[in-house]
Amino acid sequence: KQEVTQIPAALSVPEGENLVLNCSFTDSAIYNLQWFRQDPGKGLTSLLLIQSSQREQTSGRLNASLDKSSGRSTLYIAASQPGDSATYLCAACLIEYGNKLVFGAGTILRVKS
Amino acid sequence: NAGVTQTPKFQVLKTGQSMTLQCAQDMNHEYMSWYRQDPGMGLRLIHYSVGAGITDQGEVPNGYNVSRSTTEDFPLRLLSAAPSQTSVYFCASSYSFGPSGETQYFGPGTRLLVL
Numbered sequence: 001k002q003e004v005t006q007i008p009a010a011l012s013v014p015e016g017e018n019l020v021l022n023c024s025f026t027d028s029a030i031y032n033l034q035w036f037r038q039d040p041g042k043g044l045t046s047l048l049l050i051q052s053s054q055r056e057q058t059s060g061r062l063n064a065s066l067d068k069s070s071g072r073s074t075l076y077i078a079a080s081q082p083g084d085s086a087t088y089l090c091a092a093c094l095i096e097y098g099n100k101l102v103f104g105a106g107t108i109l110r111v112k113s
Numbered sequence: 114n115a116g117v118t119q120t121p122k123f124q125v126l127k128t129g130q131s132m133t134l135q136c137a138q139d140m141n142h143e144y145m146s147w148y149r150q151d152p153g154m155g156l157r158l159i160h161y162s163v164g165a166g167i168t169d170q171g172e173v174p175n176g177y178n179v180s181r182s183t184t185e186d187f188p189l190r191l192l193s194a195a196p197s198q199t200s201v202y203f204c205a206s207s208y209s210f211g212p213s214g215e216t217q218y219f220g221p222g223t224r225l226l227v228l
Contacts, residue, residue: 031211031212031214032214034216034217036219042221042222043117043203043219043220043221043222044203044205044219045219046216046217046218046219049214049215049216051214052214089155089156091156093214093217095212098144098146098161098163098169098210098211099144099146099207099210099211099214099215099217100146100158100161100171100172101148101156101158101205101217103155103156104155105153105155106155
């Protein structure tokens with residue numbers, strides 16, 4: 001059974017700092033790995049999707065990497081801003097159930113001004 | 114595009130009552146799904162649909178029914194609400210499914226409290 005783990009559970013950094021969020025998964029048979037952002041009381045916003053054949057994806061200040069062999073993905077946020085404060089979720093997309101997403105518990109990020 | 118919309122935003126039910134959570138998308142997406150989000154358990158797949166007229170069970174389907182009469186709509190029905198169904202429910206959709214692994218778009222959620 002696929003399990004997704006995110007470390008750390010919470011992170012507090014000063015504005016401007018670069019940071020890395022970690023995600024690990026137990027089964028490498030995935031279609032892709034997706035990173036989402038969730039603001040309190042809100043839905044999930046897709047940030048980046050890395051296909052299983054890719055190594056990384058970039059969008060603005062965000063860069064996500066994928067290493068299927070080691071079962072790891074990282075989300076790198078450059079020059080963090082208070083507006084980046086949110087919960088970040090990674091999800092492994094599986095072959096079963098169509099395109100089932102298996103989510104980690106998330107990392108709660110707080111960027112202090 | 115409005116994206117994925119869900120109604121209601123918040124609902125309180127008594128044990129045994131039934132209700133329907135609405136989900137609609139205007140992106141002509143083929144794949145739609147329902148998740149529930151619970152503290153400490155993350156998001157879990159309830160039901161999914163790969164097209165109009167086609168639905169199937171996910172990980173935690175008991176107590177829920179779905180139908181997909183149109184491409185746009187994917188309602189989730191609670192047959193007889195139980196306190197264990199207190200949760201936040203998210204609807205999601207993607208253009209297609211399978212090895213293409215499309216980005217999935219989530220609605221804003223429905224917060225359900227069952228007393």
